[in-house]
Amino acid sequence: MSSQASQASQASPTFAKAVYDLASIALNELEQAHLDGSVSRTPVNQTHYLNAWVTKAIKTQRFAHCVAAVLLVWQQQGRSLGKHAQLKQTFENIVRIYGSFLSEQGSLAKVYETQIDALFDQLAETGWSLITDSVIDRKMKRNSAGMDSLVICRQQYERAIHPEEKRLIRPLSCYIRGNVEQLISLALAENLLLFKVTDYKSKVKYHGEYIIYPSNNGPFLAQFPA
Template identity: 30%
Template sequence: MTTETYNQALLTLALAGIEAINTSASQHKSVRTPAQESHFLCNWMVESLKTKRFSKLMADDLTTWISQARSQGAGAQLKRLLTCIADQYQQANNSTIATGAGLKGLLAALTEQKWVVITDTDIDVKLKLGSDGQSSIVISAKQFNQHIVDDKIVKPISMYIRGDEKLVARLALEQGLLLSQANKKTSLIKHHKTYMLMPSNLHPSLCLLCLDLY
């Protein structure tokens, strides 16, 4: 028996939500306002959570989105969120670029953007990078050399980043990669945040989304 992954559960939910709101919209003659769309999706999520329609892997995300919709109304932009999730997770799923090759492509793209890119130093203790404020990305040499086999990421890779995370997420997606959300507490490089890359893009929680594309 194959265990459902977080990615599969998330994509199933996002596509179902989009279908539900599109079906509802087709049944109404007037165009719905963003506030009405948010209200509809919030109620749909509440019902889905109550009836356990989706995997229990989705319980925390649904709870968070329901709370945001109740406090922010249209500002929660639930339709935009679900559309973004569906598009980007499907793009990563359909990518023909191996994850290890994708990482190398990402680093090459950041180098072109004049970022400081460091992959030749082992990172075992907290360090400070003197780059005069220049955007930078650091990956421990040990992980870079040992966690990529036959152009595929086979073990988690930590990336320490200082710079525009939206740019990194967009460039990563172009290479078929999904990044974890930022984590300040685990960073070993001062003024940098930790982002993770996972084998087969199988993150245990929602990845960093390129919401600015929608």
């Protein structure tokens, strides 16, 4: 095993670092297979290679345990969707997006209230309805008059922000109905990652739940723009 692969097989401090290492190694080894002539650069052959690569990574337990679940998802997608699983594109997105969040040491920067406020301001400017004064402790309905809407629990928000340092210290749920692709893009512009819990049913009727984690340190794969 290469030294790069050996490093990735060790337990990583964050899911972000582990999945970034995994995707980087997959793409590097695919490129090496192109260079040595064992795999052509056609989408079909690339797909076959990466599907087999994922299965081998699972069988050999090559990577950190925190990425085991997403490897199984990719394996199932490869088997059921074939070339439409788009694993190469997924790995490229992981390298590009997670790579922009990780430092050279593999750590993640803290998330501050100013970033969240800037996201909310951008949403308001593009016509979203922002409902930030609710207490969400049970199933409820919030009327946004047909507008794209974001709802957060006021109490959860207050607990999630450190009172002096003004940084995010607990996961913050955002209940979303509307143009999720736009939301993801605007969040990325503020150096925020969104993690989907559900895209429809949640505590707020007709809204999906997405979470912003402290330091963007979500335990599973973040949402990427289409």
